[in-house]
Amino acid sequence: MKVQTVKAMSLHAAARTRLRSSEHLNWSGFGAELVHIAAGAHRVPAMAEHRVGVHVGTPVTAHCRCDGRRMSRIQTHGDADVIPAGLDGEWADDADCTILRIGFTDEFARRTLSQLGRRGANARITPRFQWRDARFQHLAWALRADLEAAHVSDPLYAESLCVAMIVRLANADDAFDAKSSSPRLTRRIAMRVTDYIDAHLDTRLTLAELAEVAEFSVPHFKVLFRATFGAPVHRYVVEQRIGRAKRLLLQGRLPVTRIALECGFAHASHMAYWMKRTLGVTPREIVRE
Numbered sequence: 001m002k003v004q005t006v007k008a009m010s011l012h013a014a015a016r017t018r019l020r021s022s023e024h025l026n027w028s029g030f031g032a033e034l035v036h037i038a039a040g041a042h043r044v045p046a047m048a049e050h051r052v053g054v055h056v057g058t059p060v061t062a063h064c065r066c067d068g069r070r071m072s073r074i075q076t077h078g079d080a081d082v083i084p085a086g087l088d089g090e091w092a093d094d095a096d097c098t099i100l101r102i103g104f105t106d107e108f109a110r111r112t113l114s115q116l117g118r119r120g121a122n123a124r125i126t127p128r129f130q131w132r133d134a135r136f137q138h139l140a141w142a143l144r145a146d147l148e149a150a151h152v153s154d155p156l157y158a159e160s161l162c163v164a165m166i167v168r169l170a171n172a173d174d175a176f177d178a179k180s181s182s183p184r185l186t187r188r189i190a191m192r193v194t195d196y197i198d199a200h201l202d203t204r205l206t207l208a209e210l211a212e213v214a215e216f217s218v219p220h221f222k223v224l225f226r227a228t229f230g231a232p233v234h235r236y237v238v239e240q241r242i243g244r245a246k247r248l249l250l251q252g253r254l255p256v257t258r259i260a261l262e263c264g265f266a267h268a269s270h271m272a273y274w275m276k277r278t279l280g281v282t283p284r285e286i287v288r289e
Contacts (some may be wrong), residue, residue, distance in 0.1 A: 015037060015038050015040065015042050016035045016036065016037050016038070017035065017036040018033055018034075018035050019033075019034040019035060019036055019098070020033060020034040020147045020148055021033040021034075021147075022147060022158070025147075025152055025155065025158070026155050026204060027155055027158050027159070028155075028159075028206070029104065029105050029107065029108030029159075029162075030102070030103065030104045030105070030108055030158070030159070030162040031102075031103050032100065032101065032102045032103070032143055032144075032147050032158075033100075033101050033147075034056070034098065034099075034100055034101075034144065034147060034148070035098070035099050035101060036096065036097075036098050037093065037096065037097055037098070037099055038096055039060075039093050039094060039095050039096050039097075040092065040093070041090065041091070041092040042090070042091050042092070042093075043088065043089070043090050044083060044088060044089045044090070044091065045088050046086055046087055046088040047085065047086075047103075048085055048086070048105070048106060049085055049103040049104060049105055049106065050082075050083070050084050050085050050103065050104045050106065050109055050125050050169070051082075051083045051101060051102070051103045052080050052081070052082050052083075052101070052102045052103075052140075052165075052169070053080065053081045053083075053099045053100070053101050053102075054078065054079070054080045054099065054100040054101075054102070054137070054140045054144075055075045055076065055077060055078065055079045055080070055097060055098075055099060056077060056097075056098040056099060056100055056144075057077060057097070057098050058077075058095075058097070059074050059075060059076045059077070060074070060075050060093045060094055060095045060096075060097045061073075061074055061075075061093070061094040061095075062074075062075045062091060062092065062093050062094075063091070063092040064081065064089060064090065064091045064092075064129055065089060065090045066081075066083055066087055066088070066089035066090075066127045066129070067087050067089075067127045069127065069129070071129040071130070073129070073130050075093075075097070075130060078132065078137045078140075079130045079131065079132055080128070080130075080131040080132075080133070080136065080137075080140070081128065081129055081130070081131070082125065082126070082127060082128040082131060082169060083127060084124075084125045084126060084127060085106045085109075085125075087127060089127075100140060100143075100144050100147075102140065102143065102162075102165070104162060104165075104166060108162070108166070109125060109166050109170075111208070111218075112163050112166045112167065112218060112219070113166065113167075113170055113172060115217030115218055115219060115220070116167070116172050116217070116219060123170035123171065123172040124170060125166075125169050125170050133168065135168055136165060136168045136169070139161050139164050139165050139168070140165070142161055143158060143161050143162070143165075146158055146161075150273070151269070151270055151273035151274070153234060153238070154205075154234045154237055154238050154241075154264075155204060155206070156205060156206065156207060156233055156234035156237055157232075157234035159206060159207045159208075160207060160222060160232060160233065160234055163207065163218055163219060163222070167219060183224075183227060184224055184227040184228040185214065185224050185225065185227075185228040189214050189215070190228050190229075192213060192214065193210060193213055193214050193225070196210065196213045197210070197236075197237060197240060198240065201237075201240060201241055201244055201262075201263055201264045202261065202262050202263065202264050203264065204264075205237060205264075207221070207222065207233060210225075210233060221233075237264075238274060238278070239278065241263045241264045241265060241271075241274075242263075242271075242274060242275055242278050242279065244262075244263045245259050245260070245263040245265070245271055245275065245283070246275070246279070246286055248262070248263070249283055249286045249287055250286065250287075250289070252287065256268045256271070256283050259271070259283075268283070271283065
């Protein structure tokens with residue numbers, strides 16, 4: 001079942017300016033935006049998504065309320081506030097600030113946690129103020145970098161980051177580690193997965209889809225795939241897209257734009273960026289060869 005993309009989380013129109021958004025990045029089940037929020041009091045209404053706001057830049061003094069809890073503190077770079085699905089909140093900042101806002105549909109979160117066994121099934125995302133967690137920050141900054149990049153990675157990369165975020169938010173890391181103890185995929189399963197990827201390079205692949213092919217949970221599949229191929233899923237897929245594009249370019253039968261689409265890139269310049277980054281040459285230079 002396809003999960004709907006998280007809609008932009010709304011405040012009063014005059015209170016916020018969207019700087020970046022994942023709205024057009026083909027992410028599904030999760031979303032992110034970088035927003036500038038004016039000083040003053042703001043209410044965040046209850047929504048069907050779990051939301052995390054990560055403070056970016058200069059510290060501000062903030063007063064907040066969520067789920068009957070109140071807190072006043074100095075919010076610094078990397079501090080996160082977590083608002084679970086169904087809860088609202090109120091925030092008052094003494095100065096303008098920038099927030100990286102990340103949202104997950106409840107379906108995406110539940111599906112991820114249910115695959116972690118008994119510990120994951122009982123895990124819950126709870127409200128948090130000024131949460132300082134180095135591992136979560138690392139994931140959030142990686143997602144921000146992808147959001148701000150001129151040429152974003154494959155959606156598989158953002159999905160992988162968000163799966164890890166859900167596990168961290170629910171304190172289910174122990175269950176994740178236990179489920180990931182197997183060394184690697186068997187040869188039969190590895191071939192089944194790579195054959196599937198090769199047959200669907202021109203489509204949007206998802207971790208959930210590939211994990212289902214391998215008959216593993218998404219978190220377990222991520223670890224086993226990396227151990228088997230020496231690279232995360234998203235990187236392997238991008239390399240396969242580039243390899244096919246190079247072969248088609250050398251054949252000289254199709255225009256560059258058509259090759260980009262047939263290899264799963266958004267457009268020709270997207271393909272050119274990843275070819276240059278990975279191979280050190282552009283499609284035009286490959287054709288010259």
